[in-house]
Amino acid sequence: MLHAVQPGDGGVARVVTDLVRGQLAAGLRVAVACPPGTELAAAVRAEGADAYDWRAGRELGPRLAGETRELARLLRTVRPALVHAHSAKAGLCARLALRGRLPTVYQPHAWSFEAVEGTTAALARRWERWAARWTDRVLCVSDAERRTGENAGVRAAWSVIHNGVDATRFTPEGGSAAPGPGPAGATGGPLVVCVGRLCRQKGQDVLLDAWPAVLAEVPDARLVLVGDGPDAERLRAAAGPWPSVRFAGAVADPAPWYRAADLVVLPSRWEGMALAPLEAMACGRPVVVGDVDGARESLPPGHEALCLVPPGDPAALAAALGRLLGAPGLRHSLGREAREHVLSRFDVRRTGAAVAELYRELAGVRCTEHREPIAQ
Structure with a gap:
């Protein structure tokens, strides 16, 4: 075939x-x-x-x-x-x-x-x-x-x-640090990772619009955008004022970045069922995702109120990120439940x-x- x-x-x-x-x-x-x-x-x-x-x-x-x-x-x-x-x-x-x-x-x-x-x-x-x-x-x-x-x-x-997803490849183990140095001036703070093609569909522009409000709540937060695509140059220009934002480029294996993250985000405008949130959850990481096709079906029961945001809404996205970045215990429990959910259904x-x-x-x-x- x-x-x-x-x-x-x-x-x-x-x-x-x-x-x-x-x-x-x-x-x-x-x-x-x-x-x-x-x-x-x-x-x-x-x-x-x-x-x-x-x-x-x-x-x-x-x-x-x-x-x-x-x-x-x-x-x-x-x-x-x-x-x-x-x-x-x-x-x-x-x-x-x-x-x-x-x-x-x-x-x-x-x-x-x-x-x-x-x-x-x-x-x-x-x-x-x-x-x-x-x-x-x-x-x-x-x-x-x-x-x-x-x-x-x-x-x-x-x-x-x-x-x-391959739950033997995407695991919580395997190292706790992503490759390369962290963003200048923001080492040590909680890390938000977004994995996806840099394009309008994946909503990285919405994430960057939300980022100043996230920093107002969590000043030492860091953001890494993993991937490449047609919007790379425009997004880099938009992120210019914030040394806490890093562009990692395309990678062959995103698993180390999921493991390095405290929180994974994908604020898509449309999807069928995005793969990156499933991979992140298999790695035991909580996710925040746009409420588009497949998002509700991919999340564990009870995670919707914390982890779903309206697509294209920077204020709602910033509120969700700030809330979870400020609650490490909650992130840990959400990540554990996410891993169990992926093992049982995906x-x-x-x-x-x-x-x-x-x-x-x-x-x-x-x-x-x-x-x-x-x-x-």
Whole structure:
């Protein structure tokens, strides 16, 4: 079977890598078509999967027809039994190339029409409604993401399978300090970490707008933004007045940063179900997240009042951060409950088993073994 993927980095890349690892272990022949030179291309080759260079950009544009033809050519080469398309661009090209001729799974990883406005959003909704006829299953990572699609008029066969994380990799142990020196003039204070692509979706601009109010409550607080992206230069300029803010850049493994954090934050404007908060909770860290699709489903029961904030609201975000930074005992108990919650509900092996079952349902794809996750 073939995963068609764009983008080839960030949370989508980590989700696909985990799926590929599990599918190879279960005896499937797995191929991945993704942009060359990306995090995903290197990772799936390291796992032993066939990786094919698909030169597709993130955005729509004049290259779309050529990108679709290139993917169609790869499909003829691989001849998969099933195609699993990840995110909007791959979902567009794969479904145009296939038009229902093979069993097709489309996984939005957050809907494209949430990222745009006006006429562009209306066109994106219209496409998703039309393309559902060429989709054997729309795979959502949260019930909220499915409801968003339904409310947009997408009439499809749905499956909801929550994202999962490798709880043997993301653990509270493994070191208590992140790589490199702390921000100048702010060593020793409580550390807030935000892991995510530096872009409008992830809301780092809202976090920086909130930061002066956080410092008013906790003057020695520190903030590290982990990741890179199109808004990096603008965000660095916005953070200029505060020596307590550090940009760590993109990292191959975010786990040391989660472990170094006293509190992890992701103030997204939209998501399907963000991976970074699950990874942070697996590391035993409390999280503060924007109240977008998947956020409520990812949090332990009872954490909503403390850990959810309205998206795009710097004042509410600052209040939540200040409240938790000032309560180390509460942070400790929230982190412990978060770890237990992820172990019980968001184990990556459970996610992989559910996706394999979906493949069997749609295309008769068989695995050599199927094991339920071992209780932790």
